[in-house]
Amino acid sequence: MRGASAGWASMAHRWADFITPSTLQLAPLLEVLLEPISCVEQLSALQLGLQEVLVNAVRHGNANDPGKCLRIRRIVTPRWWVFQVQDQGCGLPLEDRSVHLPDQADALCGRGLFLIDACFDDVRWSARGNRVQVALRR
Template identity: 85%
Template sequence: MPHRWADFITPSTLQLSPLLEVLLEPISCAQQMASLQLGLQEVLVNAVRHGNGNDPGKCLRVRRIVTPRWWVFQVQDEGCGVPADARCGALPQEPDALCGRGLFLIHSCFDDVRWSARGNRVQVALRRQ
C-alpha cells in the first residue's frame, strides 16, 4: 500500500466526535482503534483548550498519514505552543494537579510523539499491527 494522506481544517470546538470518526475511518484493528481514539481525543482536546484557548474563531489543522507500517496524525493549533520543557509524558507529581495527565495519555497511546520547534504542532504515530 502506498502512503496516503488527508488534510482536515476544522473550527476549534470540543465537538470532536465527527472529526474523530473521519480520522479513524481507515482503522480496522479494534485494539489499535481504542488506543488511537483515546490518544487522538486527548491531542485534539489539548489543541482546542490549551492551544486555541477554546476560541471557535480559530482553527485546527489535522493531517492523517497512512503508511504500510504507521498511522500518523499531525495536529496544529493557532496557539503559542507547548514549551519544550513541558512536553514530557510523565504523570504530574501531585495527584490533584490541574494539568499534565493529557500528555501522559498521549505518550502512552502512541509509539512516537514529536513536536514542532514552536510547539503548536504535534505529530503522533502508532506502528500498525
C-alpha cells in the same frame, strides 16, 4: 481485484488534510479521522490518544477560541498510522513537554501529555510547539 488493491495502496500513502473549527465537539471528527483504522486492538488507543491531542490543541493551543482552527493531517502506511495536529496558538515550550503524571492524583491538569505518550509509539513536536505528530506502529 489486483488493480483495486493497487489503487488503495497509492491512496493510503497520501496525506489527508482536515481543517476544522476549534471546538470540543470532537466525536464526529474522531470518527472521520479513524475511519480507515480496522485493527480493533489498536483502535481504542488511537481514539484515546488522538482525542487527548485534539483536546489539548483546542484548550491550551487555541485557548477555547472557536474563531481559530485546527489543521489535522493523516497518513496510513503499511507500517504506521500517523496524525499531525496543528493549532493556531503560540506553542508548547520545550520545557513543558514532559510526559510524567502530576504529583497530585486529583490534579485538574497534567495527564494529557502522559496519555498521549502512552498511546503512541512516536511523538514529535514542531520547533514552535504548536504542531504535534503522533504515530502508532501497525
